[in-house]
Amino acid sequence: MILSRKLTDSISSKWMLACLTFCLLLPLAIGAGLVFKSTPLLSSHKLTELLFSSDWYPSDNQFGFWPFIVSSVSVTVLALIISIPLCLLSSIYLTQFAPKWFLKFMRPVIDILAGIPSVVYGAWGLLVIVPLVSDKIAPLFKADSLGYSLLAGAIVLAVMTIPYILNMLLEVFSQMPVELGEASLSLGATKWETIKHIFLRKGSSGILSAFGLGFSKALGETIAVLMVIGNVVQIPQSVFDSAYTLPGLIANNYGEMMSIPSYDAALMFGALLLFVIIIIINIIFRYIIYKSELI
């Protein structure tokens, strides 16, 4: 009886350890698999040429990822420019000014926004944002645009990153020590001055991390952006130009990648690039969060 219990215990702990090891090895396997698949491309092309050339002619064996990198980064930065003020001020409102019930009401709203699948955001973008950009915003700046543009992608992406960033900011502001605010108020500062000078400074590392993680989330977003950004291989000159993001490139061409030599290697290199960039960003900002939690 005791023997079988001990045996169960030892088998089950080995199984648990095996599962854990498996989970920890998974990202290494992802990295290794993608490196393995993109070796043919890396051995025939120079890395700098792949990254910084803007000649994308797969059938001529020319793979320059620069237009995709520029598009991805600019749509992400533009999206964050839109969503950061929204998130920051509304997280301040919800934690500092609003009544308790309103924050309670907003939590499910944020949950729902976070849960809406990206393809639905894409459909919404097609219905609302694309016409809005082509009929209203572009004429305002005297520009011609079909609507399928960097700006449309950025607006959709901004809405998608809001719940993600907002949740983290709410966490930051709700962990703010009450005494700190009270000390500032008792010295005669107004509520807004307290927020501006005390809370923003105290929470700066958390706020920065929220933006950083939001950036990495937005950079990897695929389907919704793909649907509204136009997918033209070019370096966009203005926000009303079409662009083509890195995840979009991978998603759009999986069907034909077997028919052109090195094309699959190039797409896998794209995935590898995305993986490495996002892992690095995540490590940096998660580390900042962990450090600030320890203090």
Place this chain on the structure above:
Amino acid sequence: MTFRRKYEEKFFRGLCFLFTAIIVFALVQIIWTIAQKGVPSLSWQIVSQEPKGGFYFGKEGGILNAIAGSFYLAVSATVLAFVISLPVALFMNIYLMKYQRILMGIRFFLDVLWGVPSIVYGAFGFTLMMYLGYKNSLGAGVVTVAAMITPIMIRAMDEVLKTIPIGLQEASYALGSTKTETAYKIFFKEALPGFATAILLAFGRGIGDAAAVLFTAGYTDYVPHSFSQPTATLPLAIFFQLSSPIEEVQNRAYAAAVILTLIVLVLSVSARMLKPKK
């Protein structure tokens, strides 16, 4: 001076409120737009039939293939992820309790994994599938989605298990139970309501994701009968039908979007309701 301070206060308070209102408005606008476009094309036919001949030119048929496919995929992936996540989460909170540094390292690692975009999982799943010589199939999709949602599930379970007081563990040992028994009989039961939230969260992520299944699960007009057959999924059904120039096909995509949004809405609301109160 005080005048300026007073108005600065008022101005920013107003601005904060305005921005919050914009966020609420965005949510309402999204749901309203999708509902307005999709609900008129919703019908019993759409949810109960597979696509028939000429479906993609606006003729007869429905999207049962995608609805059933999505459910098969998300349910199997969630089960698979659960089978892997449960031992890991329990291991972290029972065996590694003494090694806080390692534990923190693992949590950090899982958090980083959470950030990896689904398209990368999709590309990796595809590579693995080609390497092993499989074709696009439900099975490949399940494995890819499971890999994607496992870190999310482990961390969510871990957050629940973390709150269990250490006294409970010590009491269990004092009564002579082994670590395994403590894990599965005490901790598992104690954390069960919290696990429900974790599962729903992961399930919602699995059913809504398009990029991971794009490479791996394929697309078909039939409801799959085994793991080796390709399967349609709701997000891809929406994506493909939206790119059609025919209006009826597009409207059906919006109807599918309404169905998908409803599923996700129900999931996220029930996840919040099941969440144990702190």
